[in-house]
Amino acid sequence: MNKGEIFFTFLCILNYMVQNINIQYNINLGTIRCEYMSNNFIDYFKKVPLHESEVVVVGGGPAGIAAAIASARNGAQTLLIERYGFVGGMATAGLVGPFMTSYSLDGSEQIIKGIFDELVTRMEKAGGAIHPSKVRAGTPYSAFLVYGHDHVTPFDAEILKIVAFDMLKEAGVKLLLHTYFIDTITENNTIKYIVFANKSGLQSIHPKIVIDCTGDADVAFSAGVPCRKGRDSDGLMQPVSMFFRIRNVDTKKLSEYIAAHPGERPFSRIVEEAKKKGDFPIARDAVLLFQTPKEGEALVNVSRIHNINGTDPYDLTKAEIEGRKQVMILIDFFRKYVPGLENVELVQIAPQIGIRETRHIVGEYTMTEEDVLYSKEFHDVIGLNSFPIDIHSLTGVFGRFEGPKNNKYYEIPYRILLPVNINNLLVAGRCVSATHEAAGSLRVMPPCFVTGQAAGTAAALSVKNNILPKKLDHKELQKTLISQDVVLPKRIIERL
Numbered sequence: 001m002n003k004g005e006i007f008f009t010f011l012c013i014l015n016y017m018v019q020n021i022n023i024q025y026n027i028n029l030g031t032i033r034c035e036y037m038s039n040n041f042i043d044y045f046k047k048v049p050l051h052e053s054e055v056v057v058v059g060g061g062p063a064g065i066a067a068a069i070a071s072a073r074n075g076a077q078t079l080l081i082e083r084y085g086f087v088g089g090m091a092t093a094g095l096v097g098p099f100m101t102s103y104s105l106d107g108s109e110q111i112i113k114g115i116f117d118e119l120v121t122r123m124e125k126a127g128g129a130i131h132p133s134k135v136r137a138g139t140p141y142s143a144f145l146v147y148g149h150d151h152v153t154p155f156d157a158e159i160l161k162i163v164a165f166d167m168l169k170e171a172g173v174k175l176l177l178h179t180y181f182i183d184t185i186t187e188n189n190t191i192k193y194i195v196f197a198n199k200s201g202l203q204s205i206h207p208k209i210v211i212d213c214t215g216d217a218d219v220a221f222s223a224g225v226p227c228r229k230g231r232d233s234d235g236l237m238q239p240v241s242m243f244f245r246i247r248n249v250d251t252k253k254l255s256e257y258i259a260a261h262p263g264e265r266p267f268s269r270i271v272e273e274a275k276k277k278g279d280f281p282i283a284r285d286a287v288l289l290f291q292t293p294k295e296g297e298a299l300v301n302v303s304r305i306h307n308i309n310g311t312d313p314y315d316l317t318k319a320e321i322e323g324r325k326q327v328m329i330l331i332d333f334f335r336k337y338v339p340g341l342e343n344v345e346l347v348q349i350a351p352q353i354g355i356r357e358t359r360h361i362v363g364e365y366t367m368t369e370e371d372v373l374y375s376k377e378f379h380d381v382i383g384l385n386s387f388p389i390d391i392h393s394l395t396g397v398f399g400r401f402e403g404p405k406n407n408k409y410y411e412i413p414y415r416i417l418l419p420v421n422i423n424n425l426l427v428a429g430r431c432v433s434a435t436h437e438a439a440g441s442l443r444v445m446p447p448c449f450v451t452g453q454a455a456g457t458a459a460a461l462s463v464k465n466n467i468l469p470k471k472l473d474h475k476e477l478q479k480t481l482i483s484q485d486v487v488l489p490k491r492i493i494e495r496l
């Protein structure tokens, strides 16, 4: 094919976001389910400009920021494509926070460093974060929760956007914002071109390696990588939530209430009372308010909407509307019922609904809950994580929160970044190859930075060695990661 004149066909390109055929491969059941299908189609042909880049990272959330920085720092010409006018993903567009723990479950050692720690340290210097070493469980920063919540990182989303831009620029990443990934053209199990859209119209890139950090595995799915969605038994995914930020929080009063009600989920008694009076029509049992670095300000993680498919635009539309309604209900509830929240004001509702789970790719290895709970050792470990399996109830109120039995951490293998059937694609972040249960732990932001940094480093080493990521020597990857401040198990460090 003439590089300057790519002709390609794709179904309903103009209606892609609202009318694409979205096929789910349910591996365990062996079924193929069409989630949404329109009866009307057009064929669409167009000649579009072609660009080149060694590594293309799609999606600038926690995984994408780390992947792009790692790829560029390790010598690859790197392009990062992001649909919004800022980076951060759920941390900024979803207003989600704090960064969950980067320490072992017992709080004794920091197990996630690398680009994550560098970013946090720079954000702290800019007045937009508190380093996790200074933040303990059972405090307003951890919503008064204890288990699994030691050493979280409170941060300011606006400072994150600015510091991440600085780090991407310093690393030499070429950043393309306001740009939406649309499609892939594959040949012989390789992504030959990716197609994206922005104000200049449709564009294409011929990449050596692509890293999918879209959270939803958009690139992998479009390239034909099999994906699971939600729980294997019925496909149900975690509920979605609308985050928002409030001010005029009387932290002293809140803390006194918590101290007077030991052993209770935060404010659950008050929630129960409000439910009886019809003032809390939300399927939650507690109020989780995470204090930000600013005194008197908190992020609210209470809204909940079930049965939303985060890759279906109609479901997303419904969730955006319902999520905002819930915010107003919660503000009224806070003022009326919760001691310390009588005078709260709404500062900001997240620009987009928070999506906890959609597609997980099927990779060379699939992480399971046993791997998390029993800390399985992997020869190709690329990082550690300790955050418990956190599954919000898929249909009701009470969920699951269960961490590694050794009370320390578990290992993340390189193979969960490698799709089974596409050779020049790596996947990082919440859509890595994991079951619904294991993804309930891997989905939080610090491990997304871990898989992002590993994917970016692997991509750059693969380009340098002129090999495919699957052929990369995992020892070379581990050595490079260790030299760039990534924490790996002692046995690996001793063997290298």
Ligand SMILES: Cc1cc2nc3c(=O)[nH]c(=O)nc-3n(C[C@H](O)[C@H](O)[C@H](O)COP(=O)(O)OP(=O)(O)OC[C@H]3O[C@@H](n4cnc5c(N)ncnc54)[C@H](O)[C@@H]3O)c2cc1C
Residues within 6 Å of the ligand: 058, 059, 060, 061, 062, 063, 064, 081, 082, 083, 084, 087, 088, 089, 090, 091, 093, 094, 096, 097, 098, 099, 100, 179, 180, 181, 182, 213, 214, 215, 216, 218, 240, 241, 242, 243, 301, 353, 354, 355, 356, 428, 429, 430, 431, 443, 444, 445, 446, 448
């Ligand atoms: C309600 C909620 C509460 C949570 N609470 C916490 C918490 O307290 N602490 C914590 O650590 N984690 C929390 N998480 C989990 C965490 O925020 C996410 O799982 C994590 O951000 C995933 O990182 P990611 O980089 O894989 O994806 P995302 O953060 O989703 O980033 C994906 C990026 O890709 C971009 N993108 C997507 N599709 C395209 C496309 N087609 N073209 C171009 N760009 C695209 C998006 O705009 C986004 O910037 C929470 C999640 C939710 C939803």
